[in-house]
Amino acid sequence: MVDLFLYGFQNVLQPVNILAMIVGMLIGLLIGILPGLGGTMAVALIIPFTFNMEPITGILIMLSLYCTATYAGSITAILFKIPGEAPAIMTILDGHEMAKKGQAGKALGTAIFASTLGGIISTILLAAVSIPLSTVAIEFGDAEYFAMAVMGLSVCSGIGGKSVLKNIMAAAMGLFLATFGTSSISGTQRFTFGYSGLLMGITFIPAVIGLFAISEVFEQVEKGLKEGRREGYKKQEKVRIGMPSWKEIKYLKWTFLRSGLIGTIIGILPGVGATTAAFFGYSEAVRWSKHPEKFGTGIIEGIAAPEAANNAATGGAMVPLLTLGIPGSAVTAVMIGAFMIHGLRPGPMMMLQQPKLVYSIFAGFFFSNLLIILAGIIGIKFVARLMDFPYYKVGPAILLFAVIGSYAMNNSMSDVYVTLAFGFFGYVMKRYGFGLAPLILGMILGDLAEVSLRRAMLLSNFDPTILITRPISAGFLIFSALSLCYPLIQKYLLKNKGKEALASS
Secondary structure (H helix, E strand, C coil): CHHHHHHHHHHHCCHHHHHHHHHHHHHHHHHHHCCCCCHHHHHHHHHHHHCCCCHHHHHHHHHHHHHHHHHHHHHHHHHHCCCCCHHHHHHHHHHHHHHHCCCHHHHHHHHHHHHHHHHHHHHHHHHHHHHHHHHHHHCCCHHHHHHHHHHHHCCHHHCCCCCHHHHHHHHHHHHHHCCCEECCCCCCEECCCCCHHHCCCCCHHHHHHHHHHHHHHHHHHHHCEECCEECCCCCCCCCCCCCCCHHHHHHHHHHHHHHHHHHHHHHHCCCCCHHHHHHHHHHHHHHHCCCHHHCCCCCCHHHHHHHHHHHHHHHHHHHHHHHHCCCCCHHHHHHHHHHHHCCCCCCHHHHHHCHHHHHHHHHHHHHHHHHHHHHHHHHHHHHHHHHHCCHHHHHHHHHHHHHHHHHHHHCCHHHHHHHHHHHHHHHHHHHCCCCHHHHHHHHHHHHHHHHHHHHHHHHCCCCCCHHHHCHHHHHHHHHHHHHHHHHHHHHHHHHHHHHHHHHHC
């Protein structure tokens, strides 16, 4: 095995392969920064250009593009509250708050470090335990997927807004919005109102762009302009990348490790993806924190957790691809076509028949994640210049990019209407103290929860006990119940402590 690793690193460090990874990194950076474009589309478009390349060279371009695009969305998320890629949604909550405090450089540096470390953790797991982890993923049935979605929703009370009740209401709204469109199980139309643009449901990325980017523009316009800059933002002399100090790294070590493991495991589960991994990474950071109330106010844990998780999911998604021939994400689904074009068939036989190629892929993933550091330095250098412009110039540019990005998803004006509608909706929600993150959480996990529950009921002849008789799903549901009760228990204990303190005084 050591010889295979050495061969893999030697193969990847050939000049032509290094150049391929740099090209992939630059394309991924551009795709990740621009909202509406995605890694899946970029990988699909680059496949024809790899026809005449050696298989490993073509694969390395795609791997580097995949890793960098997943990270790059955090740049615009932190600086402008626009998630260039869906996995960067959770980074907005604390990253943009840090930017408003004049700490954009520290936020950007934390995102680079966390993304790189999360990717490296997943690479190590990918190389070390690919086959065992893939067999665990096979054990996940519809009951487990439903219970996992419930566990993700259980943290909604603690993220976003200040009111637990309003957060739960926002999550419920998200679950309701997830039902729009054609049912995946029965094929019936729900809440389409006779409009063909809603047949496939509410398009997620345009909704996110509207909720976060457009609503922010509306909010800043309402507050008025002060000295040509966004009100409430501390003036930033110049954005310089500030990597976490050694003390901060030691403080965040469990956050990095936990999010890296969560992201890898979520990435292994087919069809779940890096966006869900970011939510789980963030929610578990809140759950395990001694000061959960600080999340959303601009702390580095709120950046480290989702960024480590979403980049770790890229390595996790490669596990079922390489070991079983099953894609773990939309990008790896496209990659299967690229593998086959080069005469490769992912799966158990590939691990046995072409171990040198497989270990070269492991090494390529390692270096692709290291290139995130270079991507961050290049991307931040150019994007951060926009921070010097007055908001009356930046605001309209954000609106323009939001509309273009929404339209680019499906070349449809319906998505533009969704963006504008959710922009106004997000503005109203923030005005009345509702959290945006729980709403998005409900929209993401709503479809997974509904489809998994209905399938589980159909397969069990509508026996609900299947949810608690399967050990993994039962464990998830018990953990969810405890998580939902925890804020109430904590509030009760603090109230009693207060009474005791008053009595003693």
